[in-house]
Amino acid sequence: MDSNLSTSSSDLYRWIRRVAIFLALTIGVNLLLLILVFIKPDKLQPPVMPNGANRILILGASNVVYGIDTLLIPGSIVISLNEPYGVYGSLLSLRNMAGAGDVIICDYPYSWMDPQKFVPSTAQFYHTVTAEHYWQLCRDYPVFALKNFLLTNILNEELLAYLIKDGESFMPDTRHSAPKRTDGKDPREHYNKCSAPYVKAKHFIYEAGYDEAHFLRIRTFIEAVEREKGVKIFFKYPELNRGNYEINPKIIEAMRRNFKMINSFEDWPNDLMFDQWYHLNACGRERNSKNITQWLRKNGFLKEQD
Amino acid sequence: MLFDSLDFFIFLPIVFLLYWFVFDKKLIWQNALILLASYVFYGWWDWRFLLLLILSTLIDFSFGLWIESSIRWRKALLWFSIVNNLGILAVFKYYNFFAANFESAMSSMGWQVHPYFLHIILPVGISFYTFHGMSYVFDIYRKVIKPERNFINYAVFVSFFPLLVAGPIERAHHLLPQVIRPRRFDYRQAVDGLKLMLWGLFKKVIIADALAIFVKDIFGNYNQQSGSVLALGAVYFAFQIYCDFSGYSDIAIGTAKLFGMELLTNFKFPYFSRDIAEFWRRWHISLSSWFRDYVYIPLGGSKGGKWQSLRNIWIIFLLSGFWHGANWTFMAWGAIHASMYIPLFLLGQNRKHVGEVVAEYRALPTARELWGMLTTFAVVCLAWVFFRAPTIGAAIGYLSRMFSRDLFSIPSSCRLGILYIIPLLVVDWICRRDERKTIFEKLPFTMLRFAIYVILAFVIINKLFSTHGQQFIYFQF
Numbered sequence: 085m086d087s088n089l090s091t092s093s094s095d096l097y098r099w100i101r102r103v104a105i106f107l108a109l110t111i112g113v114n115l116l117l118l119i120l121v122f123i124k125p126d127k128l129q130p131p132v133m134p135n136g137a138n139r140i141l142i143l144g145a146s147n148v149v150y151g152i153d154t155l156l157i158p159g160s161i162v163i164s165l166n167e168p169y170g171v172y173g174s175l176l177s178l179r180n181m182a183g184a185g186d187v188i189i190c191d192y193p194y195s196w197m198d199p200q201k202f203v204p205s206t207a208q209f210y211h212t213v214t215a216e217h218y219w220q221l222c223r224d225y226p227v228f229a230l231k232n233f234l235l236t237n238i239l240n241e242e243l244l245a246y247l248i249k250d251g252e253s254f255m256p257d258t259r260h261s262a263p264k265r266t267d268g269k270d271p272r273e274h275y276n277k278c279s280a281p282y283v284k285a286k287h288f289i290y291e292a293g294y295d296e297a298h299f300l301r302i303r304t305f306i307e308a309v310e311r312e313k314g315v316k317i318f319f320k321y322p323e324l325n326r327g328n329y330e331i332n333p334k335i336i337e338a339m340r341r342n343f344k345m346i347n348s349f350e351d352w353p354n355d356l357m358f359d360q361w362y363h364l365n366a367c368g369r370e371r372n373s374k375n376i377t378q379w380l381r382k383n384g385f386l387k388e389q390d
Numbered sequence: 391m392l393f394d395s396l397d398f399f400i401f402l403p404i405v406f407l408l409y410w411f412v413f414d415k416k417l418i419w420q421n422a423l424i425l426l427a428s429y430v431f432y433g434w435w436d437w438r439f440l441l442l443l444i445l446s447t448l449i450d451f452s453f454g455l456w457i458e459s460s461i462r463w464r465k466a467l468l469w470f471s472i473v474n475n476l477g478i479l480a481v482f483k484y485y486n487f488f489a490a491n492f493e494s495a496m497s498s499m500g501w502q503v504h505p506y507f508l509h510i511i512l513p514v515g516i517s518f519y520t521f522h523g524m525s526y527v528f529d530i531y532r533k534v535i536k537p538e539r540n541f542i543n544y545a546v547f548v549s550f551f552p553l554l555v556a557g558p559i560e561r562a563h564h565l566l567p568q569v570i571r572p573r574r575f576d577y578r579q580a581v582d583g584l585k586l587m588l589w590g591l592f593k594k595v596i597i598a599d600a601l602a603i604f605v606k607d608i609f610g611n612y613n614q615q616s617g618s619v620l621a622l623g624a625v626y627f628a629f630q631i632y633c634d635f636s637g638y639s640d641i642a643i644g645t646a647k648l649f650g651m652e653l654l655t656n657f658k659f660p661y662f663s664r665d666i667a668e669f670w671r672r673w674h675i676s677l678s679s680w681f682r683d684y685v686y687i688p689l690g691g692s693k694g695g696k697w698q699s700l701r702n703i704w705i706i707f708l709l710s711g712f713w714h715g716a717n718w719t720f721m722a723w724g725a726i727h728a729s730m731y732i733p734l735f736l737l738g739q740n741r742k743h744v745g746e747v748v749a750e751y752r753a754l755p756t757a758r759e760l761w762g763m764l765t766t767f768a769v770v771c772l773a774w775v776f777f778r779a780p781t782i783g784a785a786i787g788y789l790s791r792m793f794s795r796d797l798f799s800i801p802s803s804c805r806l807g808i809l810y811i812i813p814l815l816v817v818d819w820i821c822r823r824d825e826r827k828t829i830f831e832k833l834p835f836t837m838l839r840f841a842i843y844v845i846l847a848f849v850i851i852n853k854l855f856s857t858h859g860q861q862f863i864y865f866q867f
Binding site for chain 1: 410575576577580581584840843844845847848851
């Protein structure tokens with residue numbers, strides 16, 4: 085080997101060594117932060133879910149708080165978990181609270197069908213599930229866990245935000261009753277006054293990313309819960325206003341293929357919407373709740389006298 | 391495959407290790423590996439795009455050989471090659487645009503025609519690799535270079551993965567000799583390459599992607615924004631596209647260095663230009679010099695009298711606009727730049743700032759230089775509005791609202807974007823004399839530099855893997 089080649093080769097090894105040190109340091113900083121997060125006591129606990137049997141559980145995000153009136157669906161319980169939980173967090177909660185004979189309706193906004201929302205960012209996820217849940221995720225979805233969890237979530241800018249903000253901005257939102265959110269001076273009046281013009285939210289439609297594997301993951305999970313707990317799990321197309329079919333056709337079709345749907349896609353008019361692209365007003369809520377009641381009766385999950 | 395994707399971060403080390411450790415015995419093996427890697431890189435989007443790339447490569451390779459061996463038919467062969475390349479571009483990039491305009495022109499005269507529209511996706515980077523091929527054939531015709539007789543070597547020149555989809559647009563006489571010359575690993579070059587990649591990623595992932603959110607919001611709802619917010623939107627887009635594209639170029643140049651190759655410089659701090667002529671010597675240099683060498687000069691350049699020169703200027707600026715896409719907005723963008731360039735040309739001021747940077751031997755610019763920079767930047771921003779807007783009408787609507795009474799009010803929203811721009815300007819200002827060095831190389835201590843690079847990498851990696859990135863803007867061209 086001539087001296088030039090030898091120099092080149094030793095340079096190459098030197099360069100690779102330095103790059104390896106560089107990467108190790110970079111990853112090391114991340115891991116250090118992660119350790120800080122782990123040793124930090126959690127301020128929030130996962131929400132306590134109601135236990136029981138033979139119930140009608142309606143699971144979703146804030147859309148179910150605004151869009152479902154439990155008084156119109158006898159015996160129903162609405163469980164709203166907001167986006168920080170992610171679909172996986174929500175499904176884990178579903179598994180924990182499901183009791184024999186329960187009829188569960190998942191009413192997730194389309195945005196939840198985005199594979200990125202399966203397990204949302206680490207900082208949000210930390211507070212909503214326990215270490216055991218992490219382990220379950222790795223067991224349930226090893227490939228997903230490796231690619232999306234380790235990389236998407238551990239190497240995460242929100243890790244820093246979480247440490248700096250002390251987790252406050254990631255407060256999850258669990259409600260079991262009518263909306264309490266304040267939106268301006270008198271939100272309830274606006275909410276109940278169906279003639280009030282709908283103010284189009286800035287981002288009134290959500291273009292969700294599509295991945296068939298995401299649906300398969302959810303389907304596999306809910307089928308396992310159905311077998312394990314003796315429950316029936318259905319899905320519902322969410323109550324969204326215009327434009328969502330055009331922008332999310334693949335998602336809508338994939339939901340139809342993969343889940344037991346209780347309704348067909350519906351384009352909700354603006355006069356039934358409240359303050360968001362996925363929030364109904366009182367009139368919308370009434371119509372939506374009646375639709376669900378009708379479906380429950382038709383399928384024998386509610387008796388006529390209920 | 392995107393430079394800012396996990397796929398690329400796995401792909402690059404594999405190719406690098408194979409290149410220097412397994413295929414390093416023979417140059418042709420290394421080139422074959424690069425070619426294969428380039429096709430994998432490109433086919434990652436859609437393997438069908440590869441067929442067009444290979445076809446285009448084969449055509450230009452063959453024409454290169456034919457032009458060299460022919461005396462009588464040289465010119466005809468050159469034209470045939472140009473028609474082929476432009477034909478590919480015309481079909482895949484411009485056909486629907488022409489068809490739609492033909493339809494509306496006919497309908498405005500009362501004739502209803504129903505042209506056939508193609509339902510095809512624009513192949514990524516088509517404008518870049520066809521221009522590579524054309525420069526090769528032109529250079530052979532002009533006897534600047536000899537044709538390459540080894541197809542693999544030629545294909546590497548056209549398809550070298552760092553520059554394949556968004557440039558810099560290379561010249562055969564610059565890159566081909568590097569492809570056919572044995573390469574040795576150069577420690578300094580590889581270190582420089584990584585630093586450039588890091589800085590490019592920072593510009594793209596941290597600055598451009600952050601500004602993209604503001605830009606999307608402002609341009610998407612321009613009817614509801616005040617004049618000052620719209621002005622801010624134009625400025626943000628100017629920096630978004632700069633960081634996006636120059637970031638891509640830095641990553642491409644840096645990646646090429648890892649394989650022992652040097653690519654052309656594409657950006658030299660364009661927003662410090664004191665007039666529009668200087669801007670065009672600093673912005674997308676590989677494209678503007680391509681048009682200068684292969685269109686402007688063959689048309690006679692500035693040698694054939696005032697009117698001919700003016701015609702040639704209009705041609706290259708409009709072509710530059712049209713090169714970016716099949717939309718009148720790009721033409722308008724080119725036309726604005728031409729209209730700003732022509733007065734300088736007529737006054738003989740278009741070569742006033744050649745070969746030196748602003749405040750070359752001073753820390754700060756003079757008032758005159760500052761005024762020049764600000765006015766040039768303002769004009770560039772106005773033109774960017776046309777570039778970014780979906781239609782000419784939307785661009786005019788945007789500008790009409792922008793030049794309203796509240797233009798000089800304090801922007802009510804989207805102010806945070808400025809925080810991304812100021813540090814970039816400071817860094818660029820300090821480094822303006824040497825476009826290939828980053829500010830951090832000027833720091834005194836090795837450990838300090840190393841620590842800064844670690845922090846930079848940390849920020850990039852965390853941002854990269856935790857949010858939805860934006861695709862590089864220039865991929866669509």
